[in-house]
Amino acid sequence: MLARLADLDAALDAARGGGGEKYVARHHARGKLLPRERIELLLDRDAPFLELSPAAGWGTDFPTGASVVTGIGVVEGVECVIVANDPTVRGGAVNPYSLKKTQRAGEIAFANRLPMINLVESGGADLASQSEIFIPGGRVFRDLTRLSAARIPTVSVVFGTATAGGAYVPGMSDYTIMVRDRAKVFLAGPPLVKMATGEDADDESLGGAAMHAGTSGLADFLATDERDGLRLARQCVRRLNWRKHGPPPRTALPTAPKYDPEELLGIPGTDLRVPFDPREVLARILDGSEFDEFKPGYGTALVTGWAELHGYPVGVLANARGVLFSEEAQKAAQFIQLANVAGTPLLFLQNTTGYMVGTEYEQRGIIKHGALMINAVSNSTVPHLTVNLGASYGAGNYGMCGRAYDPRFLFTWPNAKSAVMGAAQLAGVLSIVARQAAQAKGRPYDADSDTAMRMMVEQQVESESGALFLSGRLFDDGVIDPRDTRTVLGLCLSAVHSAPVTGAAAGFGVFRM
Incomplete structure (x- = not known):
């Protein structure tokens, strides 16, 4: 078990490392916080944070952690689902695993009636994976509106870029906070606007925080910096007048187990x-x-x-x-x-x-x-x-x-x-079926090939289970x-x-x- 835990720790270290030292240092140099730092400041002092799916993407072509942090934490005494993009990983771009992870967070918020807080900084879809993201990705926006319809509040804090589909996260949240001179929310950035319409536009007039707070009305609150944005998010939660609908625990001080x-x-x-x-x-x-x-x-x-x-x-x-x-x-x-x-x-x-x-x-x-x-x-x-x-x-x-x-x-x-079954059993079943097929066709069955096939199948099932x-x-x-x-x-x-x-x-x- 300790050996397995060492493997788990390595995977979690990779997730916490984000895009690597170079990109983390560059992000900090810009005066910006990492996603877990934002979450820590958002939560009540010393409150626990139950991180969900931290190893998402492990063993795939995508980074472990899937460029997003999700979990449950206590904000102003209220348990909330929190989703925080990691901009140090490909600018927080959404890949197939970050999409699944975000959707799972939405499912948990809906099923358990938990307010949802999005800490947004994402360049939108990872375009190389768009065929796996675009069609199912629309569910994220549908889920936000369904949370709102179910009287489950949603809050977004935009720290940086929120482009294309990412713009709909603050657009469909009940409360939206943008950080001055940092947040950039638009369906299409200046290069795409130029290509689509011929218009020359700058970031601020196209989608800056001040514009959305004073002109478009998309921003409900304009934060002076990241910490102020998190303060405003806590303020929103404090004013929800939130109450649990389930019964409380039978005792406030439960007895610990007698065994270690x-x-x-x-x-x-x-x-x-x-x-x-x-x-x-x-x-x-x-x-x-x-x-x-x-x-x-x-x-x-x-x-x-x-x-x-x-x-x-x-x-x-x-x-x-x-x-x-x-x-x-x-x-x-x-x-x-x-x-x-x-x-x-x-x-x-x-x-x-x-x-x-x-x-x-x-x-x-x-x-x-x-x-x-x-x-x-x-x-x-x-x-x-x-x-x-x-x-x-x-x-x-x-x-x-x-x-x-x-x-x-x-x-x-x-x-x-x-x-579906143990590795040895699955390999054995395939062996029996192959032998029977050869016998039915009147062909000899190669024992050496059978041994090689069983070893290969066992190794594959063992690794995939x-x-x-x-x-x-x-x-x-x-x-x-x-x-x-x-x-x-x-x-x-x-x-x-x-x-x-x-x-x-x-x-x-x-x-x-």
């Missing part, structure tokens, strides 16, 4: 095929290490029960052995229904290889029982939080509320893997240090309670019994 969270580093083994008892994890993240287990003697490969985490009630579903059987699926469906009746958020701790296969299990109805569990997860309306502790393979990923099932937040431990690979492609909201699990989940539970917490009043789909 440092021990979380040693609970998963190096072989994900060897299960571990999730109660060992629960004892190190739940309030007072207290857990009221539900149906402890039935469907024992899945642990379910009630607890509190940072004072908030939660229902827990945690894989105790890798495989899910019919009993576990039925137990999960009943438990999810109970959580919806009680209006209790659900915490899914994944460590599963999927649903059991084989003649006996098919005859006993594993498909309909797995469908029962997936139906319950799909139609549950209480907030879902998911953490992949080890393995998340096959349909078990779906039943345990993987990304496709829209958990409010999903995080991954550095040792975790996720794929790792935590950093998946996080780099935004299939989670971040890879976290296991010791931070309790803190991260506490911040998430506080955030989800900004919105109402209600169960599935309309019920579920048809359960196959």
